[in-house]
Amino acid sequence: MVEDPLKLRTELPRPDVGAEEARSLLAEHYGLSGTISELGSQQDRNYRLDTGERRYVLKICRAEYEPLELEAQNAALRHLGKRLPTARVAEVVPSLKGEAIESVAVRGADYRIRLLTYLEGEPLTRRKHLSREAVAALGGLAGQLASALEDFEHPGLERELQWDLRRAGPVVLHLLTDMADQQRKKRIAELMVGAMRRLQPLTPELRTQAIHHDVTDDNVVSRLDVAGRAMPDGVIDFGDILNGWLVAELAVTCASLLHHADGDPWFILPAVKAFHAACPLTEVELKALWPLIVARAAVLVASSEHQLSREPDNAYVEGNAAHEREIFEVASSVPSALMEHAILSAVGFAPDSARVTGESLIQGLGPTDVRQIDLSILSPLLPEERWQHQGLPISLLQHAAHAIGIATTRYGEYRMTETQLRSPKPDATFALHVDICLEAGREIVAPFAARIVRQDGLLVLEGAEASLFLEGVGAGADLEETIVAGAVLGVVSGEQHSYGLIRVQLCREHGLVPPLFVVPRQAAAWKHLCPSPAGVLGFECDGPEPHSETLLARRQQHFARPQKNYYLKPPQIERGWKDHLFDIEGRSYLDMVNNVTILGHGHPRLAAAVGRQWSLLNTNSRFHYASVAELSTRLAALAPDGLDTVFLVNSGSEANDLALRLAWAYSGARNIVSLLEAYHGWTVASDAVSTSIADNPQALETRPAWVHPVTAPNTYRGEFRGADTTDSYVRSVVKKLTELDAADEKLAGFICEPVYGNAGGIPLPKGYLDAVYAMVRARGGVCIADEVQVGYGRLGDYFWGFEEQGVVPDIITVAKGMGNGHPLGAVITRREIADALEKEGYFFSSSGGSPVSSVVGQVVLDILTEERLPENAQVVGGYLKARLEALGQHFPLIGAVHGMGLYLGVEFVRDRETLSPATEETAAICDRLLDLGVIMQPTGDHLNVLKIKPPLCLSCESADFFADMLGRVLEEGW
Structure with a gap:
């Protein structure tokens, strides 16, 4: 053989x-x-x-x-x-x-x-x-x-x-x-x-x-x-x-x-x-x-x-x-x-999925006899963190059933109740079944001819088109092995005069016991295999389908193109809670960039205060009401002595625009000195002093004549590097001011972030602002501290960024976290500087300082204090920075970790000697972090810095999750 x-x-x-x-x-x-x-x-x-x-x-x-x-x-x-x-x-x-x-x-x-x-x-x-x-x-x-x-x-x-x-x-x-x-x-x-x-x-x-x-x-x-x-x-x-x-x-x-x-x-x-x-x-x-x-x-x-x-x-x-x-x-x-x-x-070959139909499982129901309960991301039944409570869907079903008689969950719904926080993988949130609460003892009939199988507490009807899985039906021992459509299967289990629960699920593949929930990526295929049971229930039970791609197309069609969105294929974010965001499919993301929501998302106390004030009054600040006076008083009290006058506006851009107007009005001059690599806003004036080429690639070529940028005091990758560079960077300001003096040009002011936010939170050289402020004031100019990103407790050790430099500005601008996402900003200055604006007429901002905005501002300050969020920024921020620095010891792509508190930056470089920016790598790392459940975006002129500025309620557990996921990306690749 x-x-x-x-x-x-x-x-x-x-x-x-x-x-x-x-x-x-x-x-x-x-x-x-x-x-x-x-x-x-x-x-x-x-x-x-x-x-x-x-x-x-x-x-x-x-x-x-x-x-x-x-x-x-x-x-x-x-x-x-x-x-x-x-x-x-x-x-x-x-x-x-x-x-x-x-x-x-x-x-x-x-x-x-x-x-x-x-x-x-x-x-x-x-x-x-x-x-x-x-x-x-x-x-x-x-x-x-x-x-x-x-x-x-x-x-x-x-x-x-x-x-x-x-x-x-x-x-x-x-x-x-x-x-x-x-x-x-x-x-x-x-x-x-x-x-x-x-x-x-x-x-x-x-x-x-x-x-x-x-x-x-x-x-x-x-x-x-x-x-x-x-x-x-x-x-x-x-x-x-x-x-x-x-x-x-x-x-x-x-x-x-x-x-x-x-x-x-x-x-x-x-x-x-x-x-x-x-x-x-x-x-x-x-x-x-x-x-x-x-x-x-x-x-x-x-x-x-x-x-x-x-x-x-x-x-x-x-x-x-x-x-x-x-x-x-x-x-x-x-x-x-x-x-x-x-x-x-x-590849476009999938067949259409036909609905499985038959007799109604529950006889005698009309279209208004059943109440659906909403367990989706947008559900009003899941306020605050209630969605995390175990057993909630059943209790909501029972409550609804007592009110109307029969209540059901929804098939094909992405359920918030299945979402887990800090998960590197999407959770199985898509429901392939329905739970129905109805009176015990009610008859359940077979929707189609089938062979009966009893399996691990389930009653399975194997029909020609599909198998029907039933749980909670008390079927008698004498139920025949094969039955015809309409035959009584049994009754809803439960004590007399009480309510019982049945679970209903279909599957086209005989011999397969399908899962109850699947991850969103697999939902379309599972829907084909496990179709909606609506055709055998006698009532509609399907949840609404999200249409994120269609929605994005509408946004791109009608929303002006310069108003960009994060990510090429962005998740549809529809909810937030504390330091987490949730997309329409129930995926949770750790929010590591949202410095707008300084308190965290969905704060119940803030939501209640806004709702109450809306129900009372909302109008413009030219009316006389208590909250605008109270907020102005509290803001003035937060500022150094002498800065006692407040303007309320809608945004940081408006705040910086107004600060420049104040400098012009007070000094009688026009020239403003600003820093390279800086971003201050989108209005004509605030954009003029913004020189970040990441935000505007033509920034350096399109500055008006009254803007005079000086060398960015970036001690990591700037012209002069290291701690002992103060004199070198101050000399670049001296040179610019000397040029203005020689041309007999008067100076209106100087604007900068006290901590270099746009570069990832790099502190300025020690004593830099003290020297520059003195030279500016000697020429009749005013000093503007842009605290929009770095101020308001975010730095942990300091409430205001300028405190780190040991100086007092003439004008403070603040916004973003001040309203926790509500459009609110402020300019805080001295009375004589504010009064100088009256030469140009009065100032007015329709929503700035409105009753709702003023209440928001006060509640934010209350929560910042009572929940000790600046202290949390100091503790958790220090912990997170240490973890990120430890990653830098293992991965040479990390050139440096910048910042303090919860304003941090991780700068990626291809070479630690030349500091060649790893721009493309940073973008790819952000995309990979999104897959792992972390929202992160790049910043800096080279877009090679992770801008880490999460809500100040960030926990050490969340900080660990972020550091772990970043370490995983650096280890496994992107």
Whole structure:
């Protein structure tokens, strides 16, 4: 009997050829020498040779591999070298005899050797995280390769190979024969049987051609893009090339991605779309894709276990075994029917999902007999933090049922009650079921003919279209195994004259017990598999669908384009609580940038005060009412002695604009000295003194003549660096003032942030403002402290930023946190400066200082004091800064950590000596943090600084979550 060559090969160990023997082979057959190092392989030996000028790969395989197979690999490389200009492949290097393949003997054993050029680049397998762009690029690369090989033919492609997915079933059965772990053996076998059962009817329609069959994260090499992300652009290791199913090419690629997926099989979909765009697949091939991915996962795990049983010291196999087990776990985590729909949807092939209909489960209901309860993000039933209370949905159902008779939750609703705080993954918030509260003892009837199954406390009706899962129905023991539509199933469980609860869920896939909730990304596929039960309930029970993309399109159509939004694909944020934000799908995000809401989001005391004042009065500040006087008095009391006069406005831009007007009016001059790299607002005047090129790329070329920027005293990356730079930076101001003096130009004033907020919270050089303020005042100018971002307790150690410099300005501007998101700002100054404005007439701001605004301002101050938020900024801010500095010890991308309190900045640089800004990396890091549940944005002229200015209620737990997620991004990649 002739033995199966495939079985023979699975038993073969790697060639027993050491590095020194490989060196001899290179010298003898290729005339090459240099530094040699071993590369990994499962059943071959590969050595990399570095000659100093070029690098090569010596490939050694056992003589059992036919020369014809090796010739096919070489021919494919030559073919692709001509047909695949967008990707790199190796070149075949002939031996000294001019042969592409040489037969050799080492210590009595026969081998075949080949030499290829070495492709520079890092394999993707070394990166735990792959960006969506990298995943799509890998799928696209596999598709381009498959398309280029469509017309490649060679007799060596007809081969017996254990990796050929056409033979996955028998290969796995063979490999499992001597697996010691019986539980794992059973799992692999069961998964494989399920995959083969789904695959078998599809195989007659699967196209075959030449395929690489191993375009994996381990067999592609990548180059870094401008953002530091690894992007695949080269393919290596053609050892598995054969004539096989075209779709198997994609299946192998997708399977390799699953150990980067963090447990989410949807991770592969960008690769599927990109492959399909480069090499279109049929609907049947797409249906076969997931079963083939499962089969590949089973082959990988079984093969590595089998190989390690024969070669325990094979470090390459051992190193890959953990990845392969993870691939298997992800592949076995979801039903094939679900992934089939997700894959078809990704490329536009998904079928329409018809509603399952039948008799009404609950007879005799009218359209007004049932009350739906709202558990969504926007629900009025979930005020403040009530949504976190365990058992809340049931108690709300019971309360509603007592009022109207029957109450139900909503199918297809993203429920706030399932949201968890500080989660790196989206929570399973999408409801695939409904709970109904109604009087106990009411009859429940079968909506369709079905077979009855009792399963773990559930009553399951297996019908022709779907299975119906019922919980809370007391079905008698005499219920027949098969029933007709309309047959009584039982009654609602519960005591007489009380209310009971039933749970209703449909599933089209027989034998599958679906989850009650799923994550938003998987909702569309699960909705197809588990449709709404409305068609069998007799009343509507569906929640509203969010239409975030449509909403964004409307925003972009009608909202002026210069009014930008965060992120290219922004989540639809509709709720906030303390230091957290929530999108419409129930995803929670830690808010690390919202310095507008200084108290935190959704503060109940502030909301109540605003509601009460609105119900009483809201008008403009020219009327006489108490709150405007009270707020003005309190603001004046917060300022240093002498600054006793207050203007109330709507924003920081207006506050800075007014401060400049006051400087002009008081001094009788026009010239203003400002700092480079600064941002002060969007009005004509405040924009004029803003020189940040991140906010306005033309800022330096479009300043009016009365604006005189001076060198930014940035002690980290400025013209002068370090602590002892005060004199150097002051000299740049002296130079500017001397120029104005020489031109006989009078000075109106000087404006700056007392802490360099736009650069990430960098403190100014010690004594800088003291020296500059003195020179400005000596020339009749006034000194403006822009505290809009850095003041009002955010710095922790200081209520006002100018206190850190030990100076007192002539004018203070404040806004943002002053109103906790309500439009409120203020200018605080001396009486004589304020009175100077009357020469130009009176000042008026319609909403500035309105009754509501004034109440808001007072309540914010009350809460700041009573909840000790500045002290919290000091403690938590110091803790967070220490954690961020510790990250800087491990990751050279972190150049510095700036700031104090809860105004911090992490500056990313590509080189700590040159301080080359890591602009693109910073943007990509912010996007990755969003995926992990953190809202973060860049700042600075180079957009390379994380601006960390969260609500002052930030907890140490939240600070840890942010630092942990940032560390994870820096460790895994972005």
